[in-house]
Amino acid sequence: MRATIGSLSTATLKQLDTDLPWYRGLRPDERSALGMVAQKGIASFVNWYQKPVSPAWVLSDVFGTAPTELTRSISLQKALQLIRVVVQVVEDHVPFLAPVADQAPLREAVLRYSREVAFAAADVYARAAETRGSWDTRLEALVVDAILRGESSDALRSRIAAVGWTSQAPITVMVGSAPAEPNAGFLNELRRITGRLAEDVLVGIQGERLILVLGGVRDADKAYPRISELFGDGAVVFGPEAESLVAASTSAQAAFAGLTAARAWPSAPRPVSSEDLWPERVISGDDTARRALVRSIYRPLLAASNGLEQTLSAYLTLGHSLEATSRSLFVHANTVRYRLRRVCDVTGWDPLIPREAYVLQTALVVGRLAAATAPAGPGSAAAGATARTSRPGIGDKGVAAAGRAAAL
Structure with missing residues (x-):
């Protein structure tokens, strides 16, 4: 048997090339790695048959030289196909390896050994999968951490591509x-x-x-x-x-x-x-939220004019009462309703819903504080006076009331 290792290896490689189309399509270095696994498997079988020991060594003896190449070149299914071809070649050569009386024990030994090699192959792929899974998890954690820290770099982009x-x-x-x-x-x-x-x-x-x-x-x-x-x-x-x-x-x-x-x-x-x-x-001190309220609610209200900011302010101050708001602004209640609907259209927040009214009220507060701390530019006072007095629908009494409120 030891004298026929070379011929068995040669026959195995020929049979792999004949029976497995995917084997023929591999690169030369990949074929060499798999051929080495097949040859070491045959040589290790001869050693094991001469002196049977615990099969635990099969993993390191057969796959120890090329576990990475094996898992990268072929799938587990293809690895098992390779093992099946090797076992078949050895079984076919049993009549040439032993006399008739020793052929049955030899066939049984081939089957036992092929079982251990198959389990060893599964172990190789399981370890490779665990390693890839651990690496993918660490890489994913790095990407999430970079996103939280606001990192924007080529390294982040490559990591994003690597996680798929x-x-x-x-x-x-x-x-x-x-x-x-x-x-x-x-x-x-x-x-x-x-x-x-x-x-x-x-x-x-x-x-x-x-x-x-x-x-x-x-x-x-x-x-x-x-x-x-x-x-x-x-x-x-x-x-x-x-x-x-x-x-x-x-x-x-x-x-x-x-x-x-x-x-x-x-x-x-x-x-x-x-x-x-x-x-x-x-x-809670989030400046991003403060700027968002000013940008998304307060400034659009001022830009919309038509008394939206004053109407909203009066409505919120007077306990969400349409009648009290209309009396305060000297306008009809339907005008108040119309303006509140316009507030919802402009900002996306409905003042008739208590929670959203709270958001709007907070926007008014932070917007006024932001306006009070902003540097005054040329003509800002005149612009403010125009915004306070030139609102259609208020009337002369409304202008007078607005003037009194401004004086107070």
Whole structure:
């Protein structure tokens, strides 16, 4: 048997080339690596047959020289096909290797040895998969951390490509508390569910917080509540949409700021948008929320004129009473209703809904403070006087009332 190792190896390589089309399509270096595995398998079988020992050595003896090349060149299914061909060649040569009396024990030894080689191959692929999984998890964590820190570099782009992110749709970051024991089973379930609701997802667990970077969410009104069920107890906040992963840090920062401020709104929905938490974020010292209120609500109200800012202010100050507001402004109640509808059209927030009225009131406060601290430019006083007095629909009495209010 030891004298025929060379001929068995040659016959095996010829049979691989004949029976396995994918083997013929490999590069020369890949064919060489697999041929080395086949030859070492035959040589190791001869050694084992001469002196049977524990099969634990099969893994290092047969696959120790080329585990990386093997897993990169072919799949586990193809590796098993290769083992089957090698075993078949050795079995076919049994009549030439031993006398008739010894052929049955030799065939049995070939089968036992092929079983151990098959298990060893499965072990090689399992270890390679675990290594790739661990590396992918670390790489994913690095990408999530870079997004949270606002990193924008070529390194981040290469990492994004390495994790397999393909979505070109808007990005949303959702944060909340992590479950008590986020084990591998939980992460698999999380990826399975989010995979049906979004095109792509990145998962990050930092201490007690769970971070999801979602790309291309399908039907957000239904997807967000379903995804929020995967988080632990407490608030779940999602940030505004971003154009890409590189720009997703804005969404992440808003979501984390909202998560910090969410405790100030115990009845907040789950999940809740970071924009719905603008008032709480302003009170907690979030300057981004303050600027957003001025930019999205206060300035559009001033630009719209038609008495929207004054009408809204009076309505909020007078306890949300249409009649009291109309008397204060010397206009008809229907005019107040019309202007409040215009406020909703201009800002997207409805003053007739208590929570949204609170957001609007906070916008008025921070907007006035911002205007008071802004440097006065040429003609700013005249412009302000014009804005206060030239509102159609108020009338002379309204102008006089506005003048008295300004004097006070």
